[in-house]
Amino acid sequence: MSYPNIYRPYLMRIDQITEEAPDVRTLRLGFTRDEDREHFSFKAGQFGEYSIFGEGESTFCIASSPTREGYIECTFRKMGRVTSALSMREVGDTIGFRGPYGSIFPIEEWYGKNLLFIAGGIALPPMRCVIWNTLDLRDRFEDITIIYGARTVADLVYKHELKEWDERPDVNLITTVDPGGETEDWTGKTGFVPTVLEEAAPSSQNTVAIVCGPPIMIKFTFPVLEKLGFGPDSIFTTLENRMKCGIGKCGRCNVGEIFVCKDGPVFTYAKMKELPPEF
Amino acid sequence: MTEQLQQQARKLLDDQEVNLIIGYGEGSARAVRAVFVRSPEETEKLILDERCTANLAVYLNKKEIRALGKPAIVARPSVQRSIVQLAVENQLANGDITVIGIDDDGTLTLFSDLDKLGEHVLAQAPLRGDSPIASSGSRSASSEASSSGEASSSPESSASTESPHSPESPHSPEMDEERVRKLSSLPMEERFAFWMSEFAECLKCYACRAACPLCYCERCTVDCNQPQWVSVPAHPLGNLEWHVMRAMHLAGRCTECGACYDACPVDIPLHLLTQKMHDNMEEAFGTSSGEKKDKPVFPLNSFRPDDKEDFFR
């Protein structure tokens, strides 16, 4: 009996490259084969294994919205072997992609609710997928608030989109940079995300919070949200652990009994509280 | 002997001179294992007999053990040599540890001064159990150092006990030297074939690295991937790369305790490689390992403008 090769990636062509911040870029990827494009679908929150042949695979979320069909985007910071190689690639080059993998943000369950997005630094990409997804279905949600912070003004990613969101009357965008990270013409806030969140004090009534950020930001943000009245079931986040296979075989992303690649990456705070602290 | 060791260990803990004793205790299936004694009562766990040959010095590098505070370590001659080499390489300084030296004749000597330990090793237990006055040509440099060391040697406390049994080891120094001699006499093709067939069994479990007191790098070259110096998979090329790299990194530093071989789950005699490298280093540079000198020489790690080779000038 022959089995499909679950490790064979799609071949993707780099259609567009956007410089987001120092060492951070976004690649827009198109399928090289029409049948792959037609077959392919994903939902907000899912991730993939992006590969440079000869260097290896690297795990990132899909940063574009499933409502924008025909391509996917990923945003990454040049850090290791694969991301360094990825950042050398040019428009027209071919890379590999396996996916989509993992759990999703239950967007349909959020219809009729207020949405509060909280992100820090390079963790905006997983949230950008959900933000565009909900903005493309704008009339199904009540208020949409986005709180986004980075270390410095230069480190803010998706600067054009931040501007677009800022100008939209149906989005309340609050941007902030860490103290000392501001420039002279900076018009946003200065301060850490949890503090800015506490000041903004958005209502928890009929609201879900979606939080993405470095572990330290997450750690200090959850208590603030709880103080604001958010229940652990209405706080969502997405976890990152080191992965290789993405399909629950290679054994390295587990946190206790759960596999981040299969049961995650999207978790509620309620679920996270049940997990051992191995992420 | 065990009793004397236990008394000594108890005293060190009672006097709060150290926080733990790294020693040998009963293990499973007649084996002995490392034990980490943290209270005077626990010193009863310590044993000392012919089975206690494992190189405990490896635990001096282990983060989790370091976190327990200042250790005293039960050190048979091979362990003493490793400690001296670690001191030579600035991995241990005076005051970091207390050494409970146990010589082959059963003498127990405490060292807190690693220079003194160095002198003791030269006098009592130089590499391969040779007598302090070396017999072969290239070792004369070190034997000179040893005789001068002997003169000033004054162990801080010393006591003689009954002689222990000769260490029971699956690989005696004599056997190993014989194997190296045999291998060296083979034509290069045969030697290569021998090693390739041995390396073919390597699982890349890195037990050899983990068991070696001198493999203390925070990040081993095999764990670096920019660039990927060594192939990760355990295929013939990757295994060859690893073993060559390992032997080169230990060239002239290995103190020939054989822990790497003892640790290897598939019985690859990889200690013979480092042993041969040691011979080569002695021959080429007149250096030996596990010996404390005033000005240690690291031929493969140092650059001198007047180097006789011009290829890297």
Next chain:
Amino acid sequence: MIKRAFITESSLAGLIGQLAESGRRVLGPVRSGNRVMFKEVCSMEEVDIDHIVTTVSPKEALLPRCEEIVRWKNQGKETLMADENNPAVPTVVYGLRPCDARSVEALHAVYTWDTDDGFFLSKYDTTTFITLSCRHCDEHCFCVATGGGPGDTAGSDLLLTALEDGLYLVEIVSEKGQALANEYDSFFTMAHPGVMAGSGAESGHGAAANPGGATQSGATAQSGAEAPSGTTAQSDAEARHGTTAAPSPDQIDKESYLADVEKHFDLDTLRERLEKAFDGPVWEEQSLRCLGCGACAFVCPTCSCFDIQDETYGTTGQRLRCWDTCGLGQFTIHTSGHNPRETQAQRWRQRIMHKFSYGYNRLNITGCVGCGRCSRACPADMNLAEHLIDIAGAK
């Protein structure tokens, strides 16, 4: 009920030889100095019988330490996918132990849950396990505590138990085992050769030389009295020896030929205690002497974690799957330097929890078969059974 037959030592050697000649890859334990490894063999003469378990488990038959999972070719700037060079060669693994065979079930569970892994499954489908039950054990064996035993049939296709005088009891455990027994039926016999002695037929060979008298397809599966050839053989024997017939395969008391492995701990108690042990001090205490290598995992029959690595040779590239282990500090480290399992205590806990708690709760498997290889291989004498007793309490 599991079907039974006999095979003599010489027939078994004949069978192994014929299997190798048939083009199958036959893997058997081969000794070289102190190590006994599963190697491709052509005849029984190469096979070592003087060991408790092999040094490294036979899992390599299904999960090679390094295998190609993606292949590509570079043409200028373009990358073209190519077919992987990773065929599943029809294989017979001979001489593994019941613990090893049982481990196949654990591997199967991991590689088939949620998503089927074709590289594993294609090998699994084409591999037949001829297991030798254990007449001897050592102080590291604890198969009984993990649910197995020295004569356990789980995971085997055929299980052989050495009786006496070069005779083996054959248990046909699976369809694959039945298929092999059918294909090579002349090597098996339903009649106790002790009874046939003097007929000049060393059962298997005799039968092989006389295909007409050999069992028909499926005959070995049935009890001696019902099997046509068995009936022939037995009636021959009865004619020669009167009615005091030697035992039929079904009459053999297998247990009396097996090693006596004690039950070291109670698995249910262990699981219960592990549920509450995550934050306990036991992990740090037990793992102090652990040196953090991968010896335990790489000799283990059930450890199945892997790494994926790319390598290129000229214009061809391959993506390789290779063994990896949670015992190594690099296993979970993020590119940022953050490591969710930073200390050896955390890694040791992961190893034990994965094998005895997570895997059971998740996939209903125990990720340990009690073969004891890890304890034998450990350079620091981390004795797994001892640590488990430490947690579960002695039985």
